[in-house]
Each structure stands twice: as C-alpha cells, then as structure tokens.
Amino acid sequence: MLDKAALATLFTEARTHNVWLNKPVSDELCQQIYDLAKWGATSANCSPARIVFVKSAAEKEKLVACLSPGNQEKTKAAPVTAIIAMDMEFYEKLPQLFPHADARSWFVGNQPNIDATAFRNGTLQGGYLMLAARALGLDCGPMSGFDADKVNAAFFAGSSLKVNFICNFGYGDAAQLFPRSPRLTFEEACRIV
C-alpha cells in the first residue's frame, strides 16, 4: 500500500502539463521510465508498444510539423516528447515473450484480433509509461491531436510501426496550470453488482 505522498504524485495531485521548465531529461531517465513500465501487464505478455523518445532539435521539428497547431509550441518546449507507437507485427515476438504456448498462431491472419490487441495493449503500456514517469518525478502532457499519417510517414516509413499517441515528458511549471477539470463520481461511472 502506497503512502499519501506517493498517491498524490501518481494520481490525486498529478496534472497534465502544457508549460515546461527549462530542465533537461537525460537519456538514462528515458530508459528508467521504460524499464519500469515494461513490467506492466499485457495480454499474453504481447508488449506491442514501441517508443521513440524525441529530443534533438531536428527530430523535434519533424514531429512538431505533424501536430495540431495547439500542440506545437508546448511540444517544442518540452525536453522530451515520446511517440508511443504499436508494432502491428508484435506477434512475431511472441515466441520470445510467451514461450510456453504457440501464441503467434492466435494472431497470424486474424487482422481484427491483431488490431484490437495492438491498440488495447499498446495503450495500456502508454498508461504505464505515464505513471512510471510520474513515479520518477516527471510530469506528463499526453496528446492525440496530430496527423497520424504524417507521423507514420516521418518516423515509421517502411516499418510495421504505427503511432498511437504522443506524450511530452519533463518538469512542468505548476504556476501555469489551469484549475482542474471535474471527474465523474463513482456513482456516475461505476456500479457494484
């Protein structure tokens, strides 16, 4: 059971950030984020997420050109922007990741199952990545406002990877936060039967 400060870091006080302090995020920290998030559960350990951590000015420029106008300035300013992609041929790694069954055969030739499994599990891994980043003291700014075809052409041409969503990581300027938006109550979103 985590203490109240840890719950605040992950959930109760954590906010989506749009304004970034001028404080770098090291390559080692990017690796630490992944090395926590990779342990999160995926269906048959299929682990379809692939991540490009965009840091250099040239690659950042390439990415920013694919984003909705409202997402461009903040992404330029973020020390690192992660492209959270999915390998649509993730099942080719199943002999390595799930060696005790022929899990590859559950997918080959079944495109609806491939698509749903890549999207669901790749997204779960994106969620794990954001909470891992927060656990390591970083702030997150996830975005789905971008031209997916442009991102795929710019970063994943000729590969089996497709973008899922994009997330800025860094140290947010808490003074620039808007008031927090409301959430659905337990009664609105849940029931116990």
Next chain:
Amino acid sequence: MLDKAALATLFTEARTHNVWLNKPVSDELCQQIYDLAKWGATSANCSPARIVFVKSAAEKEKLVACLSPGNQEKTKAAPVTAIIAMDMEFYEKLPQLFPHADARSWFVGNQPNIDATAFRNGTLQGGYLMLAARALGLDCGPMSGFDADKVNAAFFAGSSLKVNFICNFGYGDAAQLFPRSPRLTFEEACRIV
C-alpha cells in the same frame, strides 16, 4: 519520486495473478480504486470508462458464462471482477467534463473518432485502475479472453456501454505464480532521437 518499495508494488515486483486468497474486497475499496484512477489523464478529460464491479454469486455466474474456459475458475474465485467498459456516447458528458470548449461537437457524427477515442482513453483508464488497485495493496488479473457480444448482452443491453476488458482484483497467492516472462529490452522497444 517514489521509493523503491512503491516502485516494486506498482511495477518491478507486481505480477498478474491467477490464484486468489479467500480474502474479501470491500465496496469501499472498489470506490477507493476508482477515486484514484479517475484523476488519470484522458483526451479532453473525456473519461469514457465505465466500470461494473462484479461481486455477488449470481452476477459472477452470469459473467463467468461469457469467459473463455481458461478464465472461468480463477474469475469464480476472485473476490471482485471488474468489467471495464466504455460509454460509446461519452461525448454527451463533455459539457460537464470539459466546459471551456464545445468538445461534444468534435465527436457527434464522427464515428471513427468516437470509436478510437473511447477505446484509447477507456483503455488508459483501465491501466490507471490496475495501478491504483496495486497502489492500494491489491493484485490484478486482467483478461481479454471472453465473448464480448455475450458480455454486452448480459450486462449492457439497451445501453451505450460496451465491454473493453475484464480484470480480477483481490489478494493473489504469490506461492502459485509462474516464473516471470521476459520483457523487451529498452534497445528492442525504444530509441532516442
């Protein structure tokens, strides 16, 4: 920054459980899980996840009948099984959840955007839910082996809700765990550019 014990609880030592101790999960604890997870980021705060916590024997039986054979016994034994669903009319709540823009109009009549947004963000919320449960000392056992049409007919007939995935919550029997499956290394899954 979380300490090593908290990181172990959430990530490095956390395991998917299939065998459950005979220890109940209170309704209050179900609510606490949601009340942490609800703070996680979703696109335009759209919050499409809806959760049914199945606890009673009669409802559990209804659910178990929809599951793949390999998921039935463990689900019967789990103190609570969450059906993580998506409200495919989530955008009707946007005037409440995202009051500073007409976000509802971004979705109405755009079914591909509705479908992708519900699936991506509902899945992120499912990931938040699992990590919130772990943060509160519970173990998780997520499953996608079930007949979605049957679950939707049994639990969501006549509503705008559709099942996404299913997850057992409780206190797992660590003595019954299999050896942990490998994960992709940073070099296999990520690059920094």
